[in-house]
Amino acid sequence: MNKLRSINKYLYKYRFRLAIGIFFIALSNGFGVLSPQVVRHAVDMITTEISYNQYFVDTGLETDFIRHFGKTILLFGLIVVVLAIFRGLFLFFMRQTIIVMSRLIEYDQKNEIYNHYQKLDLDFYKRNTTGDLMSRITEDVSRVRMYSGPAIMYTINLLVLFMLVIFTMVRVNAELTLYTILPLPVLGLSIFFVNGIIERKSEAIQRQLSFLTTISQESFSGIRVIKSYVQERFMNAYFSGECEKYKMKTLDLARVEAVYFPIIFLLVGLSTVLTIFIGGLQVIEGKITPGNIAEFVIYINMLTWPIASVGWVMALVQRAVASQKRIDEFLNIQPSIAFIHMPSSEIRGSVEFQNVSFTYPNTGIQALKNISFRVSPGQRVAVIGRTGSGKSSLGQLLVRMYDPEVGSVLIDGKDVRAINLFALRRQIGYVSQDVFLFSDSVFNNIAFGLETEDVDSNNIKEAATYASVDRDILDLPEKYETMVGERGVTLSGGQKQRISIARALVKDPKIVVFDDCLSAVDAQTEINILGNLNEFLKGRTTIIITHRIFSLFNFDTIIVLDDGEIIEQGTHESLMKGQGAYYELYEKQQITEKAVAG
Ligand SMILES: Nc1ncnc2c1ncn2[C@@H]1O[C@H](COP(=O)(O)OP(=O)(O)O)[C@@H](O)[C@H]1O
Ligand SMILES: [Mg+2]
Known part of the structure; x- marks a missing residue:
């Protein structure tokens, strides 16, 4: 009892x-x-x-x-x-x-649990099955x-x-x-x-x-x-x-x-x-x-x-x-990503990793080892590496899906743990590697995350254009009102990725993090998308995570990860000159691209 x-x-x-x-x-x-x-x-x-x-x-x-x-x-x-x-x-x-009282209690209790679920972090969701939840x-x-x-x-x-x-x-x-x-x-x-x-x-x-x-x-x-x-x-x-x-x-x-x-x-x-x-x-x-x-x-x-x-x-x-x-x-499970009730402040956009190491708590896999780098506001950075090298983990630490075990992630020189969590996430346009669309209209999927009063169809359309998905959407049976997700039309992987890019752009973020979100588009579309994005990304700190080299894009810094460590860092030119891992990757990519084109 x-x-x-x-x-x-x-x-x-x-x-x-x-x-x-x-x-x-x-x-x-x-x-x-x-x-x-x-x-x-x-x-x-x-x-x-x-x-x-x-x-x-x-x-x-x-x-x-x-x-x-x-x-x-x-x-x-x-x-x-x-x-x-x-x-x-x-x-x-x-x-x-x-009996009515018990129904009211049931209602309250469901809300209590649901609200609590929303607060819990990714680690919790990795440990428990959806069925259990x-x-x-x-x-x-x-x-x-x-x-x-x-x-x-x-x-x-x-x-x-x-x-x-x-x-x-x-x-x-x-x-x-x-x-x-x-x-x-x-x-x-x-x-x-x-x-x-x-x-x-x-x-x-x-x-x-x-x-x-x-x-x-x-x-x-x-x-x-x-x-x-x-x-x-x-x-x-x-x-x-x-x-x-x-x-x-x-x-x-x-x-x-x-x-x-x-x-x-x-x-x-x-x-x-x-x-x-x-x-x-x-x-x-x-x-x-x-x-x-x-x-x-x-x-x-x-x-x-x-x-x-x-x-x-x-x-x-x-x-x-x-x-x-x-x-x-x-x-009784408390979110390990602590909610600190700080006043929300504007982010200017500098990002710094200071000796960050990170191990996944549920599996004990060390994904990042002593990572340090700096990005000034408005700069563009590429993070390149093979599958499993820790790229996504780096992106997730930036939006505080997890906290680093050692070291710290700083934004505007401030530890992310000391920044209002919601304000932080709201000002970072993060596109995760596994795209997810809700069973809702394309419009609502892009507008997801905006305050209701901020939803403006012009902005949605603009974001879709920057993400090079506007034309695809206009080809859909009901255009922006087409239902997608589990019960809607079947979109290609590339279309889903670009819709989720539009969802990140419409927030007008100071920092943009794209996690391998152009993997499902062909080379030509990729060139188009990057061309369109160029304009949007001006003045915004951009971190593009990829396993492929975008040579057309002018990155201020390119970070090459391998097995959780930074093995090379520099501009395209300097890395090419160095003839290291980046150079090899570039050469290999050139060969396969020629083979595909030829
Ligand atoms: N949610 C997770 N739980 C446990 N281990 C993970 C999780 N996500 C990734 N890993 C492990 O961390 C390492 C780095 O993965 P990840 O950052 O996804 O690499 P990448 O994005 O470069 O492919 C891999 O060994 C992977 O198996
Ligand atoms: Mg990844």
Whole structure:
């Protein structure tokens, strides 16, 4: 229960709603225990009045007597109906307050988790799978809701009902009360036991079901591979095999459930038999009236379901505890990229790496070793190196996706850790190596990251033109309103890259970082793009990460990385003169380009 402490703040937030809910529970049960008492009066009246009937036989008053008798019974019936209506009405209000409260808590909790997710850094996302992130915000939250709604409601309901019923029963006859409620704990325990079995079997079913979901998801997204390797039949067999397992598990559960209800009814029946037997003896002794027996039978039945649900409620609480534990695990993770609340300042654009070394925390791979370089505002730098040489890591440190282990990254002479994180990221136009477009229009994909009031279609178009993708977009069926991403048109890799370049440019950044984002375009397009970008990049610090040499572009400095280290640094001319790694790379590229062209 301690684990559910995190929910208390929400219960406190909705304390008035909860209090009103408890009030309705009390009212509803109050009306509930009244009706058996009406039944008692009715039964007692019938037994006594029936015996008076003999006096009216052959007096001519018999019909009057019977009519009067019928009317009284009708009246009792009406009272019972009215009481039931009130009980139902307050039951409705009870659900309306408490279940609605649990929905509100669910909503708050989802927002809390989602907001927290957004704050966590890349390392967190590398360590945890998307499925895991999703299930905590969906399944786990709804399990916790079963605690804050139904579990709390049924528990309070049981307590209130139990007190009221036992109180009224004891007032009638303590001995009979004791005998009749004797089988109830047995009922509660056995249901709890059976529930445990059901619970375990349901878990197994759930696991199998999610496995089935994974299989089908993978086979839909990998359908091309399946078809080209002619594995349809194999996949079918595999899938139906797993379905078979799922079926067996569900049938197994159905068998357990089949004995569940008979047990409940048997035990309830036992209580009723006991009530009538012992009650009957006491009627004979004159201790109670036949009406009391009728009343008790109804009480027993009123207690049955709440007691039967104790096991269920306990299972709900157990599940909620486990789920809340999983949720808290994530909520307690603090982003390692600290959020320092500094005033946001304008960036001028100088970039400096001072003896930076960096190791990926999740894998222990050292990606950068003692990197130092300086870029003045407005300069253009190329970072060149083979795949795996640490180029992307360098770019990610600059936008503070990670913090360096040793050394520091400075912007305008200030450690990035001392700069307002959001202001920093907002003023750097970073295009990552793996482009990602949202399932939205091209327009919105480019405008992503702008404040709503800053969205201007001229700027979007201008950015697209600089990124050399404007013409491509105008060729799309609905131009800028065309849907892209998972549910939209299929764009080529190069088009996606250029749209993501436009997205970075539209922010009007002081510093631009392109991570291998021209890899999917051909040489001619590349020349066009660089030509168009030339204009835009004037006066902006530019860092272009690439595995290919752009000889047409005038870089102030070229940094050559290998295995996380800077092995050469200089201008195109000086590096060519040096005849080192850069020179070799250039020569090799010339040969392949000629071969392709020829
Ligand atoms: N998210 C990551 N987690 C762990 N290791 C990584 C991650 N990204 C890259 N690496 C490793 O760091 C090294 C440098 O990678 P990267 O910076 O992506 O090189 P490049 O961009 O030059 O291809 C590689 O050995 C790579 O395997
Ligand atoms: Mg890379």
